[in-house]
Amino acid sequence: MATPIEMFDSIAAALPDTIKGKMFGALCIKAPNGKAGVMLWKDYMIFKLPPADQEKALQLEGAKMFTPMDGRPMNGWVQLSEVHSTKWKKLATIAMNYVRNIEVAPKKPKAKK
16 A cells, blocks of 8 residues: 555646645645645644535544644645545545635735835
């Protein structure tokens, strides 16, 4: 069986028009708009899902909201263990299709000192 990092790399390679990057020091997959939709954290795959898919994913045994710091869950991010690795690719596709449609506000220029 493939390791979580091997599975992450395989999923990232299969997703069109995405790039690998880092978020909170963890590997992630980003859409062209710069938004991350998938993250590998420890041996868990984390997905940014639309509300209906988030609800379904949270019904899986052991699934939970991603909480990188105690008491601070990240809205919309679902954490799944290797037990559900057969679902990772499908959820990654859903996540990336979701985040690629998020509008990104233009960055404000930095004030001159």
